Amino acid sequence: MQPxxxxxxxxxxxxxxxxxxxxxxxxxxxxxRGYAGARVxxxxxxxxxxxxxxxxxxxxxEQLYIAAxxxxxxxxxxxxxxxxxxxxAPVEAIRTLAELTFDHHDAHRDFIKLVxxxxxxxxxxxxxxxxxxxxxxxxxxxxSRILEAGxxxxxxxxxxxxxxxxxxxxAFCFFRIANQHTFGVLFGRDIAAEEERARLRAMVxxxxxxxxxxxxxx
Amino acid sequence: MQPxxxxxxxxxxxxxxxxxxxxxxxxxxxxxRGYAGARVxxxxxxxxxxxxxxxxxxxxxEQLYIAAxxxxxxxxxxxxxxxxxxxxAPVEAIRTLAELTFDHHDAHRDFIKLVxxxxxxxxxxxxxxxxxxxxxxxxxxxxSRILEAGxxxxxxxxxxxxxxxxxxxxAFCFFRIANQHTFGVLFGRDIAAEEERARLRAMVxxxxxxxxxxxxxx
Amino acid sequence: MQPxxxxxxxxxxxxxxxxxxxxxxxxxxxxxRGYAGARVxxxxxxxxxxxxxxxxxxxxxEQLYIAAxxxxxxxxxxxxxxxxxxxxAPVEAIRTLAELTFDHHDAHRDFIKLVxxxxxxxxxxxxxxxxxxxxxxxxxxxxSRILEAGxxxxxxxxxxxxxxxxxxxxAFCFFRIANQHTFGVLFGRDIAAEEERARLRAMVxxxxxxxxxxxxxx
Amino acid sequence: MQPxxxxxxxxxxxxxxxxxxxxxxxxxxxxxRGYAGARVxxxxxxxxxxxxxxxxxxxxxEQLYIAAxxxxxxxxxxxxxxxxxxxxAPVEAIRTLAELTFDHHDAHRDFIKLVxxxxxxxxxxxxxxxxxxxxxxxxxxxxSRILEAGxxxxxxxxxxxxxxxxxxxxAFCFFRIANQHTFGVLFGRDIAAEEERARLRAMVxxxxxxxxxxxxxx
DNA sequence: CATGAATGAGATTTCATTCAT
DNA sequence: AATGAATGAAATCTCATTCAT
Numbered sequence: 001m002q003p004x005x006x007x008x009x010x011x012x013x014x015x016x017x018x019x020x021x022x023x024x025x026x027x028x029x030x031x032x033r034g035y036a037g038a039r040v041x042x043x044x045x046x047x048x049x050x051x052x053x054x055x056x057x058x059x060x061x062e063q064l065y066i067a068a069x070x071x072x073x074x075x076x077x078x079x080x081x082x083x084x085x086x087x088x089a090p091v092e093a094i095r096t097l098a099e100l101t102f103d104h105h106d107a108h109r110d111f112i113k114l115v116x117x118x119x120x121x122x123x124x125x126x127x128x129x130x131x132x133x134x135x136x137x138x139x140x141x142x143x144s145r146i147l148e149a150g151x152x153x154x155x156x157x158x159x160x161x162x163x164x165x166x167x168x169x170x171a172f173c174f175f176r177i178a179n180q181h182t183f184g185v186l187f188g189r190d191i192a193a194e195e196e197r198a199r200l201r202a203m204v205x206x207x208x209x210x211x212x213x214x215x216x217x218x
Numbered sequence: 219m220q221p222x223x224x225x226x227x228x229x230x231x232x233x234x235x236x237x238x239x240x241x242x243x244x245x246x247x248x249x250x251r252g253y254a255g256a257r258v259x260x261x262x263x264x265x266x267x268x269x270x271x272x273x274x275x276x277x278x279x280e281q282l283y284i285a286a287x288x289x290x291x292x293x294x295x296x297x298x299x300x301x302x303x304x305x306x307a308p309v310e311a312i313r314t315l316a317e318l319t320f321d322h323h324d325a326h327r328d329f330i331k332l333v334x335x336x337x338x339x340x341x342x343x344x345x346x347x348x349x350x351x352x353x354x355x356x357x358x359x360x361x362s363r364i365l366e367a368g369x370x371x372x373x374x375x376x377x378x379x380x381x382x383x384x385x386x387x388x389a390f391c392f393f394r395i396a397n398q399h400t401f402g403v404l405f406g407r408d409i410a411a412e413e414e415r416a417r418l419r420a421m422v423x424x425x426x427x428x429x430x431x432x433x434x435x436x
Numbered sequence: 437m438q439p440x441x442x443x444x445x446x447x448x449x450x451x452x453x454x455x456x457x458x459x460x461x462x463x464x465x466x467x468x469r470g471y472a473g474a475r476v477x478x479x480x481x482x483x484x485x486x487x488x489x490x491x492x493x494x495x496x497x498e499q500l501y502i503a504a505x506x507x508x509x510x511x512x513x514x515x516x517x518x519x520x521x522x523x524x525a526p527v528e529a530i531r532t533l534a535e536l537t538f539d540h541h542d543a544h545r546d547f548i549k550l551v552x553x554x555x556x557x558x559x560x561x562x563x564x565x566x567x568x569x570x571x572x573x574x575x576x577x578x579x580s581r582i583l584e585a586g587x588x589x590x591x592x593x594x595x596x597x598x599x600x601x602x603x604x605x606x607a608f609c610f611f612r613i614a615n616q617h618t619f620g621v622l623f624g625r626d627i628a629a630e631e632e633r634a635r636l637r638a639m640v641x642x643x644x645x646x647x648x649x650x651x652x653x654x
Numbered sequence: 655m656q657p658x659x660x661x662x663x664x665x666x667x668x669x670x671x672x673x674x675x676x677x678x679x680x681x682x683x684x685x686x687r688g689y690a691g692a693r694v695x696x697x698x699x700x701x702x703x704x705x706x707x708x709x710x711x712x713x714x715x716e717q718l719y720i721a722a723x724x725x726x727x728x729x730x731x732x733x734x735x736x737x738x739x740x741x742x743a744p745v746e747a748i749r750t751l752a753e754l755t756f757d758h759h760d761a762h763r764d765f766i767k768l769v770x771x772x773x774x775x776x777x778x779x780x781x782x783x784x785x786x787x788x789x790x791x792x793x794x795x796x797x798s799r800i801l802e803a804g805x806x807x808x809x810x811x812x813x814x815x816x817x818x819x820x821x822x823x824x825a826f827c828f829f830r831i832a833n834q835h836t837f838g839v840l841f842g843r844d845i846a847a848e849e850e851r852a853r854l855r856a857m858v859x860x861x862x863x864x865x866x867x868x869x870x871x872x
Numbered sequence: 873c874a875t876g877a878a879t880g881a882g883a884t885t886t887c888a889t890t891c892a893t
Numbered sequence: 894a895a896t897g898a899a900t901g902a903a904a905t906c907t908c909a910t911t912c913a914t
Contacts, residue, residue: 015898034338037254040884052900055885095436115400116334120252123399137404163405164418168390168425174397175389181341182333186355187381200382206434207386207425215433216424218313233873258909268875269910279909451877470774473690476905488879491906531872551836552770556688559835573840599841600854604826604861610833611825617777618769622791623817636818642870643822643861651869652860654749669894694888704896705889715888 018049019057026054027068031113035065035121062125069118070131072111077135079104086142090150094212095205097143098169102201105173106192112177139166150212157214165208172204236267237275244272245286249331253283253339280343287336288349290329295353297322304360308368312430313423315361316387320419323391324410330395357384368430375432383426390422454485455493462490463504467549471501471557498561505554506567508547513571515540522578526586530648531641533578534605538637541609542628548613575602586648593650601644608640672703673711680708681722685767689719689775716779723772724785726765731789733758740796744804748866749859751797752823756855759827760846766831793820804866811868819862826858 025046029038040061044051058064083100085093105112118126126132143162150156180192191200210216243264247256258279262269276282301318303311323330336344344350361380368374398410409418428434461482465474476497480487494500519536521529541548554562562568579598586592616628627636646652679700683692694715698705712718737754739747759766772780780786797816804810834846845854864870 018898032338034252034254034335036252039882041882050900051884052886053898056899059885061884095434113338115397116338117252119397119399120250120331120334120338123403126400127403133403135404140405158424163407164421166405167393167401167409168421171389171393171397172386174393175385178396179333179337179389179392181337182344183385185341185345185351186353187358187384189381191385203382203386203429206376206436207429208434210428210431210434211421211425213428213433215431216313216426216428218424236873257907259907270875271873273910274873454877468774470688470690470771472688475903477903486879487905488907489877492878495906497905531870549774551833552774553688555833555835556686556691556767556770556774559839562836563839569839571840576841594860599843600857602841603829603837603845604857607825607829607833608822610829611821614832615769615773615825615828617773618780619821621777621781621787622789623794623820625817627821639818639822639865642812642872643865644870646864646867646870647857647861649864649869651867652749652862652864654860672894693886695886706896707894709889710894 018047018053021047022049022054022057022064023068023071026064027072027110027114030065030068030117031110034117038065040064066125066129069114069126070129072108072114073126073132073135076104076108076111077137080139083139083142086145090146090153090155091209093146094143094150094165094208097139097146098205098208099201101169102173102176102204105170105177106197109177109192112174115174116178147212156212158212158217160212165212168211169204169208172207176200236265236271239265240267240272240275240282241286241289244282245290245328245332248283248286248335249328252335256283258282284343284347287332287344288347290326290332291344291350291353294322294326294329295355298357301357301360304363308364308371308373309427311364312361312368312383312426315357315364316423316426317419319387320391320394320422323388323395324415327395330392333392334396365430374430376430376435378430383430386429387422387426390425394418454483454489457483458485458490458493458500459504459507462500463508463546463550466501466504466553467546470553474501476500502561502565505550505561506565508544508550509562509568509571512540512544512547513573516575519575519578522581526582526589526591527645527649529582530579530586530601530644533575533582534641534644535637537605538609538612538640541606541613542633545613545628548610551610552614583648592648594648594653596648601648604647605640605644608643612636672701672707675701676703676708676711676718677722677725680718681726681764681768684719684722684771685764688771692719694718720779720783723768723780724783726762726768727780727786727789730758730762730765731791734793737793737796740799744800744807744809745863747800748797748804748819748862751793751800752859752862753855755823756827756830756858759824759831760851763831766828769828770832801866810866812866812871814866819866822865823858823862826861830854 022043026038026043029043029046032038038061040051040054043064044054047053054064058067083097085096085100088096140162143165147156147160147162147165176191180190184190190196240261244256244261247261247264250256256279258269258272261282262272265271272282276285301315303314303318306314358380361383365374365378365380365383394409398408402408408414458479462474462479465479465482468474474497476487476490479500480490483489490500494503519533521532521536524532576598579601583592583596583598583601612627616626620626626632676697680692680697683697683700686692692715694705694708697718698708701707708718712721737751739750739754742750794816797819801810801814801816801819830845834844838844844850
């Protein structure tokens, strides 16, 4: 298959490519069918390699699943690192952060499904993964600083907790993707559709800002 | 096993009880392990009946799953029907509705898992279920009327859509239960815990009210 | 396959017969090829049932192996129980016991192979088997009483220990069967052959008696 | 990895060392897990070389196993050659031979396991090995001469056969090591333990001498 | 209504061996 | 002499489902 003159470096790159291809397909299959529903056979068939290679590289279905999770989380975190909103005024910073989170969920739908699946399983896999446990979540620090600045400037009144604000924003963005199908059936609206994007994107920003301004206080 | 003299009525009641027991166990097992991960054998073992009975009553694993979904949705909708917030002032009506939705999600955790699972499968089962398609969602009507009243009274400024408001509230409540495990691992906080309940319950009401008052507008 | 009128009792007996047939074939295959070398597929093929049934009844290859071991040990012990040598004079009692042990090993060759195999695996399976741990070994008590009687009568001089005497006799009988093949290749004699039986049977009795009479003392 | 300037002699020595290391590890692994149970992968992993080298040097798993057997037999026979008991009086000669055989088994436990394993497989490998077929067994000649001398001196009365005497002694020594594990579980005594050594070593000598003196004759 | 036995199809996993350089 | 990647064949095991009574 390979040219006879292929140097070791290329073989190495083949190995990496093979591994990456397996991971990519596996992520899609696990996202589509759940952990138990995904088939190693099927993953192999969608790859240029064989089932045997999956075991060569990953050892077991579970380890493949964990590797897919780890890769997905790592990629997603890498994007998060690039967010820079701290030069903005607090209100704009929060709004922008919410909108970036929204875009982010919009763009990583398989990842969201993996997270749903992982929650079905009580997060038992990411709990055990040393890679994921130490992955860090810089977003909490960012929100903390925005909240402080906002309170100092008088923009924010609500005694808000960074983790809760993050949860509020994530919930909105996550739900829109994760629950799109049942929501569509029950309410007849495709919330994950392209044409809803702009309106819902604006909405999550307004929601976060309105809440922090304290407008909902009893 | 049953006495030969058992009257037909009692046998019927036994049958109903058996069916109900199977459904209950099945709901738990599907919620715990996903559709593919749940085992017919295991469900039977957790029941006082046998595997054969599951097939006798439900025909197949898939039909059992659909029956579990239908039962869960029907029960949940039945509770929703009892909500009466329309005699309240708009702000209080929305706040109360949000809090009741919160309580509701808090109390039906297996149902939430089933919904997550069903979304993994693109809602293919509820889509096909005639029972679920006609189940109706009175909550949208309720919210619509509150929004109208709120706009009339000047309390609400935001050009809000009932479905979006419902989504915003549901997202918060759903996420708290559905994603509790991964959230706990990544942020070290158990958002589904008893001691977080009151704070988060207040938060969802404030969020909805603040948003509708238009405080987040740019 | 079965006559339509087959009552439950016969079905039950079929189940027992199926189980017994699997065990019998499994014993032979494990004895022949070792634990890892035996094939579940092959065992199934040599049976009137299917591979699936092996898992239905025994759960795993290892549990089948343990069941085979337990059955073999239980059968062998059952035969031992029937030995009655205590009405004989001490010398004849020991000689007879040695000869019966000899016959016994001669007649249970698969069992001996299973024991060899189990020792390769450091007895890890019988160690864990509650059935085997409590199986008891009446032979030690029998030997103890013979030794006491022999010492009282003055026939036996050696300060012998029942367990060691049992080991000495067993070693001879076991080796003859277990090591017949390598011994045959290296020394050109088939010690397990029919024509060697009588001489070696007499030999083990003489050996035990001679030892206990103290004739080998320095 | 090797310096380009390495002379041929050293490379050869490296090769020998590699071969020897593979053999050593293979012997241990085959002894521990049986022929089918041993893993080529595992043997390679326990070596400083790779799996490929095993095939380079030995061709196949079976040939590696045969090589391990041949090496073990050859080493063991080499030790036997050094035994010199013919200058002793017959009784002492036999006693000493028995005790040396005992020591010998005590010191070569992996070898004993390989012999057990080889018997499970009906000695098919050593049967085919030209190296082992011609290895010779000087011990039979030694025993023959002792028996003749003993009968001439009147010490030995039993019409003994050298091969049988060798078998009797070997059985005792072999059993103590080979069956130590099942024996331990069933009788609660560790016959292969250090603290049993002296007593059992004396016992095998006494047993052989007593038998040959004819004290067990009916 | 009820039940233990049975099963076919397919799932995951393993392992000795070879390829390409 | 040495190596990491690759592989086909076969192994163990699982699972929804049905049979026979």
